Amino acid sequence: xxxxxxxxxxxxxxxxxxxxxxxxxxxxxxxxxxRGLWIALDVVIGGxxxxxxxxxxxxxxxxxxxxxxxxxxxxxxxxxxNLTDPALLFTLGLATANLFMAPAIHLLLAFPSGRxxxxxxxxxVIGSYIAxxxxxxxxxxxxxSGDKHCTTCPDNLLLVEPSSGFVGAWFxxxxxxxxxxxxxxxxxxxxxxxxxxxxxxxxxxxxxVSGAVLMALLATLLFFxxxxxEVIESAYYVALIPFALVPYLFLAGLxxxxxxRAGAVGELVAxxxxxxxxxxxxxxxxxxxxxxxxxxxxWIPDSGAYVDPEGRSLELPESGRRATSDVTLDGRRVAVLIxxxxxxxxxxxxxxxxxxxxxxxxxxxxEAELRAKIGELRESRARMVSFGLAERRRLERDLHDxxxxxxxxxxxxxxxxxxxxxxxxxxxxxxxxxxxxELERALGELRELARGIHPAVLSDRGLDPAVEAIANRxxxxxxxxxxxxxxxPEPVELAAYFVVSEALTNVAKYAHAAQATVRVERExxxxxxxxxxxGVGGADPQRGTGLRGLADRIAALGGRLDVDSRPEGxxxxxxxxxxx
Amino acid sequence: xxxxxxxxxxxxxxxxxxxxxEHGFEVVGKAGDAxxxxxxxxxxxxxxxxxxxxxxxxxxxxxxxxxxxxxxxxPGTGVLVLSAYVEEAYALELVADSAxxxxxxxxxxxxxxxxxxxxxxxxxxxxxxLDPEVVSRLLGRTRRQDPLDELTPREREVLELxxxxxxxxAIAERMVVTERAVEKHVTSIFGKxxxxxxxxxxxRVLAVLAFLRS
Numbered sequence: 001x002x003x004x005x006x007x008x009x010x011x012x013x014x015x016x017x018x019x020x021x022x023x024x025x026x027x028x029x030x031x032x033x034x035r036g037l038w039i040a041l042d043v044v045i046g047g048x049x050x051x052x053x054x055x056x057x058x059x060x061x062x063x064x065x066x067x068x069x070x071x072x073x074x075x076x077x078x079x080x081x082n083l084t085d086p087a088l089l090f091t092l093g094l095a096t097a098n099l100f101m102a103p104a105i106h107l108l109l110a111f112p113s114g115r116x117x118x119x120x121x122x123x124x125v126i127g128s129y130i131a132x133x134x135x136x137x138x139x140x141x142x143x144x145s146g147d148k149h150c151t152t153c154p155d156n157l158l159l160v161e162p163s164s165g166f167v168g169a170w171f172x173x174x175x176x177x178x179x180x181x182x183x184x185x186x187x188x189x190x191x192x193x194x195x196x197x198x199x200x201x202x203x204x205x206x207x208x209v210s211g212a213v214l215m216a217l218l219a220t221l222l223f224f225x226x227x228x229x230e231v232i233e234s235a236y237y238v239a240l241i242p243f244a245l246v247p248y249l250f251l252a253g254l255x256x257x258x259x260x261r262a263g264a265v266g267e268l269v270a271x272x273x274x275x276x277x278x279x280x281x282x283x284x285x286x287x288x289x290x291x292x293x294x295x296x297x298x299w300i301p302d303s304g305a306y307v308d309p310e311g312r313s314l315e316l317p318e319s320g321r322r323a324t325s326d327v328t329l330d331g332r333r334v335a336v337l338i339x340x341x342x343x344x345x346x347x348x349x350x351x352x353x354x355x356x357x358x359x360x361x362x363x364x365x366x367e368a369e370l371r372a373k374i375g376e377l378r379e380s381r382a383r384m385v386s387f388g389l390a391e392r393r394r395l396e397r398d399l400h401d402x403x404x405x406x407x408x409x410x411x412x413x414x415x416x417x418x419x420x421x422x423x424x425x426x427x428x429x430x431x432x433x434x435x436x437x438e439l440e441r442a443l444g445e446l447r448e449l450a451r452g453i454h455p456a457v458l459s460d461r462g463l464d465p466a467v468e469a470i471a472n473r474x475x476x477x478x479x480x481x482x483x484x485x486x487x488x489p490e491p492v493e494l495a496a497y498f499v500v501s502e503a504l505t506n507v508a509k510y511a512h513a514a515q516a517t518v519r520v521e522r523e524x525x526x527x528x529x530x531x532x533x534x535g536v537g538g539a540d541p542q543r544g545t546g547l548r549g550l551a552d553r554i555a556a557l558g559g560r561l562d563v564d565s566r567p568e569g570x571x572x573x574x575x576x577x578x579x580x
Numbered sequence: 581x582x583x584x585x586x587x588x589x590x591x592x593x594x595x596x597x598x599x600x601x602e603h604g605f606e607v608v609g610k611a612g613d614a615x616x617x618x619x620x621x622x623x624x625x626x627x628x629x630x631x632x633x634x635x636x637x638x639x640x641x642x643x644x645x646x647x648x649x650x651x652x653x654x655p656g657t658g659v660l661v662l663s664a665y666v667e668e669a670y671a672l673e674l675v676a677d678s679a680x681x682x683x684x685x686x687x688x689x690x691x692x693x694x695x696x697x698x699x700x701x702x703x704x705x706x707x708x709x710l711d712p713e714v715v716s717r718l719l720g721r722t723r724r725q726d727p728l729d730e731l732t733p734r735e736r737e738v739l740e741l742x743x744x745x746x747x748x749x750a751i752a753e754r755m756v757v758t759e760r761a762v763e764k765h766v767t768s769i770f771g772k773x774x775x776x777x778x779x780x781x782x783x784r785v786l787a788v789l790a791f792l793r794s
């Protein structure tokens with residue numbers, strides 16, 4: 001048994017003991033009116049609040065509603081001591097006769113979440129607590145035997161100086177405050193009921209109605225009292241009826257919710273069994289949870305993100321206006337239900353609905369994952385096409401600006417040299433020398449261009465010497481650790497080669513690094529390529545087309561490219577390419 | 581001097597053969613692919629084979645593989661490999677543990693007729709000929725603690741020419757200094773790089789390469 005359970009049982013025991021003692025004391029009281037009725041009220045009201053409150057408390061320890069009900073019940077018990085003979089208990093009861101009203105108001109305003117919604121509610125509740133404690137304690141010091149409602153009651157032990165005038169004025173003031181407070185609570189109950197969405201309204205209606213009736217009756221009684229209008233005794237008892245109903249209405253609400261829930265889940269199970277999916281599944285879940293605003297999100301482990309059923313990426317909402325509940329299957333998170341925070345009050349329902357739909361949701365998740373993958377593929381394919389086009393444009397430009405220009409001027413030089421050959425042999429020689437130099441430069445440029453398109457050493461000898469060659473050409477110290485020691489399929493070699501080449505180019509351009517380390521290794525059926533530097537970091541794979549194009553290229557091979565760049569220094573580019 | 585020219589482009593093959601013939605070489609065979617080359621080298625036992633690196637049947641590095649085979653099976657035949665690309669790794673692989681009778685040049689060098697003919701002759705005579713581009717790549721590698729930084733610009737120039745396989749006399753002529761001055765530079769370089777001095781040209785190529793690749 002948990003600590004909480006033990007404490008609740010202890011409270012239950014204390015409540016029963018109190019009730020038994022009180023029944024005995026009322027039954028033997030010298031002055032109490034309507035003893036039988038009061039004993040019955042004590043059992044129904046005090047016992048009801050404490051009992052139902054303890055039950056609610058044990059079911060939802062984190063919801064204050066249970067606590068408030070228990071508090072109301074015990075406050076009631078304490079107040080009823082004003083019907084008993086022992087002077088001490090009588091005095092205590094007299095001072096706390098209306099104590100139960102404060103937790104009751106608190107309960108009504110905080111129902112069903114247990115939290116007060118507005119600052120006004122909080123002030124109203126605090127004011128109530130002050131009024132029922134201080135407000136009734138102060139006049140006790142001046143309440144002589146003449147001002148008590150009975151003549152045969154025991155002595156007021158707190159009496160200091162009897163003063164009818166003060167007591168009368170005090171209670172009149174208290175009446176005014178009380179009427180205002182009760183009407184304010186009434187107003188808040190009406191306002192909250194009007195604003196409540198249908199599912200919430202269904203839950204709060206019975207309690208709010210009885211609460212509102214209670215407030216209205218009490219305010220009327222206080223008004224009559226203030227105006228000096230005599231009211232028959234039984235009117236006070238009538239006012240207690242809506243109050244007495246509160247715990248039982250609450251209990252009825254729980255039972256009804258449970259029944260509805262069982263029905264809803266049962267219906268859901270039946271329908272989901274009929275293999276529904278997508279939009280229809282969402283609608284069924286929304287119906288079972290009675291939350292039309294329900295949305296579904298699926299977790300895609302590969303991309304580490306949530307997507308909606310269409311496969312579009314999605315951010316889970318911050319807590320507040322929306323709440324989320326996970327649906328798990330065999331310990332894996334299958335889906336996330338994004339729903340009205342009100343449903344957090346019914347975790348069993350959400351859990352049951354989630355469990356009933358888990359398999360169907362898993363199917364939807366797979367579909368969403370597939371959609372997300374297809375979307376990604378489509379985008380990356382488009383990027384690859386445009387990347388390829390950009391590459392071709394770059395090649396065309398390089399050829400045009402470089403080799404082609406040189407060859408044109410070479411042709412010109414040759415023509416001039418030929419013309420000058422007879423008339424000015426010296427000039428002709430000069431032109432030919434220039435032409436030879438120009439030709440050499442054109443050849444050099446063509447060579448570099450060809451290497452950029454496809455390095456011969458890579459196709460001739462594979463990744464190890466090719467990586468070695470890039471490392472040697474880099475304008476910074478590059479250490480190559482690890483070797484493949486074998487040839488791998490050409491697309492893998494090419495992708496790995498360009499990762500090293502592009503990463504080292506970036507290191508040289510941006511990183512201000514002193515040295516870099518290249519690691520190429522085979523690991524669990526994958527070729528792993530790592531390029532790490534000790535530079536300034538801050539590389540962003542989304543920036544620039546180079547790494548992005550590479551990421552797509554590697555994704556096309558079923559691998560992935562990660563750039564781990566910390567602002568405090570160093571960048572690590574890591575590609576993992578499947579290679580059986 | 582007897583030479584075999586192996587090159588799959590007919591135009592270039594005939595051009596090189598004609599050029600070498602004009603400069604006093606006896607072209608004993610011409611090959612269009614690696615297998616043909618191996619066969620003809622075996623049959624004619626030439627002093628040197630000029631070999632294009634990319635040739636049929638695979639059109640990858642067939643020429644290089646053939647060259648390595650010739651070096652292993654016929655140490656008497658020098659091999660000068662021509663490549664469209666500078667690939668230091670290939671040069672180092674070709675040289676392996678003997679820089680005798682071996683060369684690796686960019687194809688473009690053919691245009692510098694005198695330099696090319698000189699290189700073919702050197703390789704045929706058991707010397708070495710490494711492309712300046714290869715040497716400068718090897719020298720240009722970024723090292724964390726670079727003993728090359730201690731060399732004077734003059735010494736660096738000598739080192740480069742030395743690595744290309746040139747003799748002291750050739751270096752002196754190139755730099756327009758006396759042979760004696762070159763010798764002094766060489767001694768200083770070997771001291772700074774902590775290499776044991778050697779008089780034979782191709783051995784010193786090997787020593788310098790060994791140093792550069794480490």
